[in-house]
Amino acid sequence: xxxxxxxxxxxxxxxxxxxxxxxxxxxxxxxxxxxxxxxxxxxxxxxxxxxxxxxxxxxxxxxxxxxxxxxxxxxxxxxxxxxxxxxxxxxxxxxxxxxxxxxxxxxxxxxxxxxxxxxxxxxxxxxxxxxxxxxxxxxxxxxxxxxxxxxxxxxxxxxxxxxxxxxxxxxxxxxxxxxxxxxxxxxxxxxxxxxxxxxxxxxxxxxxxxxxxxxxxxxxxxxxxxxxxxxxxxxxxxxxxxxxxxxxxxxxxxxxxxxxxxxxxxxxxxxxxxxxxxxxxxxxxxxxxxxxxxxxxxxxxxxxxxxxxxxxxxxxx
Amino acid sequence: xxxxxxxxxxxxxxxxxxxxxxxxxxxxxxxxxxxxxxxxxxxxxxxxxxxxxxxxxxxxxxxxxxxxxxxxxxxxxxxxxxxxxxxxxxxxxxxxxxxxxxxxxxxxxxxxxxxxxxxxxxxxxxxxxxxxxxxxxxxxxxxxxxxxxxxxxxxxxxxxxxxxxxxxxxxxxxxxxxxxxxxxxxxxxxxxxxxxxxxxxxxxxxxxxxxxxxxxxxxxxxxxxxxxxxxxxxxxxxxxxxxxxxxxxxxxxxxxxxx
Amino acid sequence: xxxxxxxxxxxxxxxxxxxxxxxxxxxxxxxxxxxxxxxxxxxxxxxxxxxxxxxxxxxxxxxxxxxxxxxxxxxxxxxxxxxxxxxxxxxxxxxxxxxxxxxxxxxxxxxxxxxxxxxxxxxxxxxxxxxxxxxxxxxxxxxxxxxxxxxxxxxxxxxxxxxxxxxxxxxxxxxxxxxxxxxxxxxxxxxxxxxxxxxxxxxxxxxxxxxxxxxxxxxxxxxxxxxxxxxxxxxxxxxxxxxxxxxxxxxxxxxxxxxxxxxxxxxxxxxxxxxxxxxxxxxxxxxxxxxxxxxxxxxxxxxxxxxxxxxxxxxxxxxxxxxxxxxxxxxxxxxxxxxxxxxxxxxxxxxxxxxxxxxxxxx
Ligand SMILES: Nc1ncnc2c1ncn2[C@@H]1O[C@H](COP(=O)(O)OP(=O)(O)O)[C@@H](O)[C@H]1O
Ligand SMILES: [Mg+2]
Numbered sequence: 001x002x003x004x005x006x007x008x009x010x011x012x013x014x015x016x017x018x019x020x021x022x023x024x025x026x027x028x029x030x031x032x033x034x035x036x037x038x039x040x041x042x043x044x045x046x047x048x049x050x051x052x053x054x055x056x057x058x059x060x061x062x063x064x065x066x067x068x069x070x071x072x073x074x075x076x077x078x079x080x081x082x083x084x085x086x087x088x089x090x091x092x093x094x095x096x097x098x099x100x101x102x103x104x105x106x107x108x109x110x111x112x113x114x115x116x117x118x119x120x121x122x123x124x125x126x127x128x129x130x131x132x133x134x135x136x137x138x139x140x141x142x143x144x145x146x147x148x149x150x151x152x153x154x155x156x157x158x159x160x161x162x163x164x165x166x167x168x169x170x171x172x173x174x175x176x177x178x179x180x181x182x183x184x185x186x187x188x189x190x191x192x193x194x195x196x197x198x199x200x201x202x203x204x205x206x207x208x209x210x211x212x213x214x215x216x217x218x219x220x221x222x223x224x225x226x227x228x229x230x231x232x233x234x235x236x237x238x239x240x241x242x243x244x245x246x247x248x249x250x251x252x253x254x255x256x257x258x259x260x261x262x263x264x265x266x267x268x269x270x271x272x273x274x275x276x277x278x279x280x281x282x283x284x285x286x287x288x289x290x291x292x293x294x295x296x297x298x299x300x301x302x303x304x305x306x307x308x309x310x311x312x313x314x315x316x317x
Numbered sequence: 318x319x320x321x322x323x324x325x326x327x328x329x330x331x332x333x334x335x336x337x338x339x340x341x342x343x344x345x346x347x348x349x350x351x352x353x354x355x356x357x358x359x360x361x362x363x364x365x366x367x368x369x370x371x372x373x374x375x376x377x378x379x380x381x382x383x384x385x386x387x388x389x390x391x392x393x394x395x396x397x398x399x400x401x402x403x404x405x406x407x408x409x410x411x412x413x414x415x416x417x418x419x420x421x422x423x424x425x426x427x428x429x430x431x432x433x434x435x436x437x438x439x440x441x442x443x444x445x446x447x448x449x450x451x452x453x454x455x456x457x458x459x460x461x462x463x464x465x466x467x468x469x470x471x472x473x474x475x476x477x478x479x480x481x482x483x484x485x486x487x488x489x490x491x492x493x494x495x496x497x498x499x500x501x502x503x504x505x506x507x508x509x510x511x512x513x514x515x516x517x518x519x520x521x522x523x524x525x526x527x528x529x530x531x532x533x534x535x536x537x538x539x540x541x542x543x544x545x546x547x548x549x550x551x552x553x554x555x556x557x558x559x560x561x562x563x564x565x566x567x568x569x570x571x572x573x574x575x576x
Numbered sequence: 577x578x579x580x581x582x583x584x585x586x587x588x589x590x591x592x593x594x595x596x597x598x599x600x601x602x603x604x605x606x607x608x609x610x611x612x613x614x615x616x617x618x619x620x621x622x623x624x625x626x627x628x629x630x631x632x633x634x635x636x637x638x639x640x641x642x643x644x645x646x647x648x649x650x651x652x653x654x655x656x657x658x659x660x661x662x663x664x665x666x667x668x669x670x671x672x673x674x675x676x677x678x679x680x681x682x683x684x685x686x687x688x689x690x691x692x693x694x695x696x697x698x699x700x701x702x703x704x705x706x707x708x709x710x711x712x713x714x715x716x717x718x719x720x721x722x723x724x725x726x727x728x729x730x731x732x733x734x735x736x737x738x739x740x741x742x743x744x745x746x747x748x749x750x751x752x753x754x755x756x757x758x759x760x761x762x763x764x765x766x767x768x769x770x771x772x773x774x775x776x777x778x779x780x781x782x783x784x785x786x787x788x789x790x791x792x793x794x795x796x797x798x799x800x801x802x803x804x805x806x807x808x809x810x811x812x813x814x815x816x817x818x819x820x821x822x823x824x825x826x827x828x829x830x831x832x833x834x835x836x837x838x839x840x841x842x843x844x845x846x847x848x849x850x851x852x853x854x855x856x857x858x859x860x861x862x863x864x865x866x867x868x869x870x871x872x873x874x875x876x877x878x879x880x881x882x883x884x885x886x887x888x889x890x891x892x893x894x895x896x897x898x899x900x901x902x903x904x905x906x907x908x909x910x911x912x913x914x915x916x917x918x919x920x921x922x923x924x925x926x927x928x929x930x931x932x933x934x935x936x937x938x939x
Binding site for chain 3: 116135209
């Protein structure tokens with residue numbers, strides 16, 4: 001090696017380029033974007049709380065038919081939960097069935113096409129679902145609603161006088177079920193597809209039929225995934241606005257278990273959409289407060305879903 | 318413009334895991350230095366520490382000194398990006414940029430750094446680099462085609478062309494032939510012979526014959542035991558290494574009795 | 577998780593030593609299906625005069641009862657259950673596809689008559705007919721189409737940089753850091769925000785700083801971007817993770833700084849996937865109604881200024897025409913058809929782009 005006295009200085013010059021500045025700026029930008037998501041979420045909570053605070057204790061006339069916020073919100077929450085839970089009761093068996101078909105029954109090309117079609121269902125705007133539910137599905141389901149009332153009317157759910165238009169909780173739940181089917185199916189499909197091949201083959205090697213293989217290898221492995229998919233679907237159903245607004249003939253917050261009558265509970269979201277357009281600023285404030293309740297409630301449901309997933313992931317490890 | 322590299326007491330870590338321990342060696346300028354040794358003994362890790370590619374992996378760090386012509390690479394004032402411009406690297410798997418043509422791949426080092434290059438200069442640089450990588454005659458008619466469309470051996474030579482287009486002083490190669498067929502391998506070996514007059518070349522190889530054929534010096538890395546860090550067992554001129562190694566373990570490895 | 581197979585193994589109907597077992601003929605499902613259909617037609621419309629609509633239901637019911645029964649007789653309980661489940665799963669898929677076809681077909685049938693030149697080129701401003709001096713109601717939805725496009729564009733302009741930069745942070749810079757984990761959770765939470773809450777947030781935010789009745793198009797963009805960002809982050813993250821580490825290293829080894837490597841190598845390589853993700857996100861929010869209803873309101877004339885005054889959008893137009901009365905329902909369906917076409921075109925294009933670009937990223 002022939003080191004001259006000037007060379008190290010020269011090398012040092014070229015080796016200490018200024019590339020780090022660009023990196024720092026870009027890193028900062030990326031970080032800021034991530035942080036802005038934090039700010040936005042906090043903002044949703046804070047601004048709803050600030051603007052809606054007055055809504056928790058507004059003039060009693062605003063809480064028709066109740067007189068204070070708590071029963072008002074509880075009534076709305078009841079309607080919201082009732083419709084959403086019914087929707088999930090209808091949707092989950094279908095979602096599981098479709099997901100099983102896609103992962104374990106259909107040949108590949110067919111499976112791809114059907115998966116695409118189911119995804120397409122998620123792309124149909126909710127207002128279109130609402131109009132269709134109102135004008136097409138509702139009338140078509142009327143005979144079924146009448147039949148249920150006639151033959152199973154002794155069950156409280158089906159009791160009461162059947163709505164003449166069919167715009168009932170029953171119909172709303174079915175429309176919502178159709179709308180949440182894609183997301184729940186997608187998640188079930190993912191977990192079904194992840195069943196260890198080894199377990200499946202172990203079952204088949206023992207002489208299990210396809211259903212037995214699914215029952216003993218696929219379903220136990222996927223239980224938490226099905227729950228997570230259900231919860232996510234539930235989160236969607238809780239927040240769905242337009243379809244419910246259009247399909248359901250709601251008469252404000254109320255608690256009733258009748259699913260087939262024309263006197264139905266409103267949901268938080270549909271109640272907001274129904275009344276927010278008016279010029280009554282005080283009522284808008286109350287509605288903002290109920291929006292906060294909905295936000296917190298869906299947040300809890302989604303969080304529960306995450307918790308279920310994380311807990312079962314731990315169990316697997 | 319080729320440079321020598323002095324390594325002293327180099328320890329290389331992945332987080333808390335010490336992967337390579339206490340390496341001392343001098344890589345001579347304008348020569349080919351080969352590293353051999355069983356898998357997992359830290360040859361790649363050591364090679365990547367020579368141009369500060371090691372620290373790209375989160376948590377990775379080194380202790381000790383790597384000095385290139387009097388300048389310590391791990392000095393706080395040194396910009397790793399500038400180091401990599403002077404010490405180029407060719408990887409085990411050919412990795413041309415899939416979104417770029419052959420032409421753009423060769424120029425990538427300049428283009429990605431937003432250097433303005435005149436069209437005539439760019440053309441000249443592309444031709445020179447591709448000729449340097451013995452690829453020019455094969456691709457000169459399809460320079461605008463995607464680099465991914467070439468055969469594995471051609472892709473690897475494209476990667477070499479890309480590396481030398483930045484005009485580095487040292488070229489590090491990590492098992493450059495392990496994904497290639499014998500004909501492409503011999504094309505690359507010929508290339509290494511030619512490049513040696515301009516560059517300092519360090520090559521990791523799994524193939525003992527290859528080390529014997531192409532290199533002037535050879536370093537043998539080994540693990541003391543599984544779980545222990547890798548270390549440099551012996552570093553000697555290739556001739557001596559393959560005829561009368563100093564160390565029994567080296568002899569055992571070279572004669573195929575182990576590893 | 578251990579799989580409990582003891583039930584299968586100890587089942588008393590486990591096959592006897594012989595390898596040959598009684599099986600239903602290969603076409604069993606078809607045979608029973610045809611039989612069920614025949615019975616349904618005979619016993620339904622032909623003999624009892626029941627509606628033709630009942631035929632598929634009765635036939636389906638007969639099939640799902642008869643086939644497993646036959647199987648039970650010939651093949652045993654386990655095979656019968658297997659056949660039953662296969663049928664049920666197939667039914668689930670068939671039934672799930674009915675609404676899709678029905679909604680789309682119904683929208684086309686109802687909406688097509690409304691669509692004509694005036695519908696696409698005029699707004700809803702009432703005009704005075706110069707000859708008859710009659711008030712002429714507006715005939716078109718151009719203002720709603722323009723409003724929808726502008727508001728969605730605004731949302732895209734907000735969401736794409738934030739979403740992609742966040743994805744870059746998660747994949748390239750923050751990997752596994754505490755901050756990255758927090759952001760991942762928050763993005764999940766954001767995915768679950770009900771759309772109406774996003775609308776309310778925009779209202780709360782803008783009325784906090786503006787006057788109480790503030791309603792502008794940009795508020796809708798803000799609300800929609802809240803719904804779009806998580807989708808963009810997710811898809812961006814997924815696509816950038818697919819870019820092989822080799823390519824980044826190749827770039828670093830050429831002496832390219834990290835930020836340039838990300839911008840010039842990672843993002844271009846993932847570009848197709850990112851574009852698909854963004855377009856899918858747009859197709860998701862372009863049909864959103866609730867946030868626009870509360871945050872933007874509705875008007876009958878064209879407003880092209882995102883930052884001043886209410887704007888009309890297709891989804892809100894649909895709702896307001898529906899509310900205004902039965903004779904305007906045709907307008908609502910026409911707008912619904914346009915909206916559905918818009919969404920489907922976006923959706924399909926996104927997937928086609930995804931297909932075209934896909935092979936390049938996977939090496
Ligand atoms: N990215 C990494 N993170 C953690 N440990 C690594 C990483 N890469 C390599 N190692 C470890 O460092 C040691 C040396 O690996 P490597 O340098 O790849 O060996 P060689 O190239 O000689 O086969 C091995 O024990 C390996 O497990
Ligand atoms: Mg290696």
